Structure formats: C-alpha cells, structure tokens
Amino acid sequence: MTGQVRVAVTVNGVRHVSDVPARQLLVSYLREDIGLTGTKIGCDTSSCGACTVLLDGESVKSCTIFTAQADGEDITTIEGLASDGELHPVQRAFNEQHALQCGYCTPGMVLALVSLLREQPDADEQEIRRGLEGNLCRCTGYTPIVRAACSITATGGCTGPPETTAVDGQVSSPDGPA
Ligand code: FES
Numbered sequence: 001m002t003g004q005v006r007v008a009v010t011v012n013g014v015r016h017v018s019d020v021p022a023r024q025l026l027v028s029y030l031r032e033d034i035g036l037t038g039t040k041i042g043c044d045t046s047s048c049g050a051c052t053v054l055l056d057g058e059s060v061k062s063c064t065i066f067t068a069q070a071d072g073e074d075i076t077t078i079e080g081l082a083s084d085g086e087l088h089p090v091q092r093a094f095n096e097q098h099a100l101q102c103g104y105c106t107p108g109m110v111l112a113l114v115s116l117l118r119e120q121p122d123a124d125e126q127e128i129r130r131g132l133e134g135n136l137c138r139c140t141g142y143t144p145i146v147r148a149a150c151s152i153t154a155t156g157g158c159t160g161p162p163e164t165t166a167v168d169g170q171v172s173s174p175d176g177p178a
C-alpha cells in the first residue's frame, strides 16, 4: 500500500512484523500499534527524554526516529527491563532511593541510565548528570535520581563534584531546578 513500509523489529524479545506508515514515529508504533504505553510522550520535539528506549542497547529518543529506521533492530522498552520477576538494578535503585514522584519521566530516565552505566560503569556524579542532560524531570529536583545512579556504579558510589553541581542549568541542586 502506498505510504506503508514493512518493518520487522524485536521488542522486548518478541518479533513483530508490521506494515506501518512510512513517516510513523517509533514512539507511536510502540504505544499505539503494540500497546507498550510505558514509553511516554512528553514534548514530541526531542527535548524531554520521556520517550527514551534502547535501540540495540543504545538509548534513543523514540520521538526522533521513524519506525522504518528501526527495521531489523532490537528494542527494549521499560516493560522489557525486568527479568524473571526481578527488577533491573537501575529500577531497584530508583525504588530504594525514592527517585520518582509522578513517574512520568521515570521510564526514560531508567533506560537512559541503563545505557549510560553499561558504557561507563564507573561513572562519577558529573558524568551521570551530563549523561542525563537530555532527560527532564519536573518533580524530583534530580538529586534522588543521581543518588540512585551513584548507588549502583561499579565503585559503589559517586566520587567527583558534590550533588549541588548543576550541569548546563538542567540538573538542579537539592533546593530545586537551577
Ligand atoms: Fe521524545 Fe520528549 S517526547 S524527547
């Protein structure tokens, strides 16, 4: 059919083959076509990170790519992170460190951190804050999110600048957004 493309993707270990609109965004495919609504839409303009998923292990904002561009790829959404009934360590750390309030940013934050800590298991606080620059949270002030990430680094805690360091005005001090 004109304007449709056939796409085969593996999402959370399940293979899907679908005909989708050529210009459909991946976030729409995940939420509307296969019903994985854990991936959120915040801004739809690549600013907030709520739509972050893993594409072959790398975090991507799923509102910035077409479903067709994911053809042949492995995608992990928040629904696919826990395994055998066990939360992923990043999810567990969020729970233990009270790193969420409304939870809207949480799936994207968690997946961004999974990717970051896979690449930099010994990341320090500043590297974690920098790595989360593309993910916005309106509730937590970021401090508990960074604390959660720090709690599971390879060094078992963050070294580096104190928690009050802001990065590009996004990650705030414990007193609120910069
Ligand atoms: Fe994709 Fe905000 S919805 S970055």
Ligand code: FES
Pocket (backbone or CB within 6 Å): 099, 100, 101, 102, 103, 104, 105, 106, 136, 137, 138, 139, 140
């Ligand atoms: Fe509400 Fe982050 S917990 S936006």
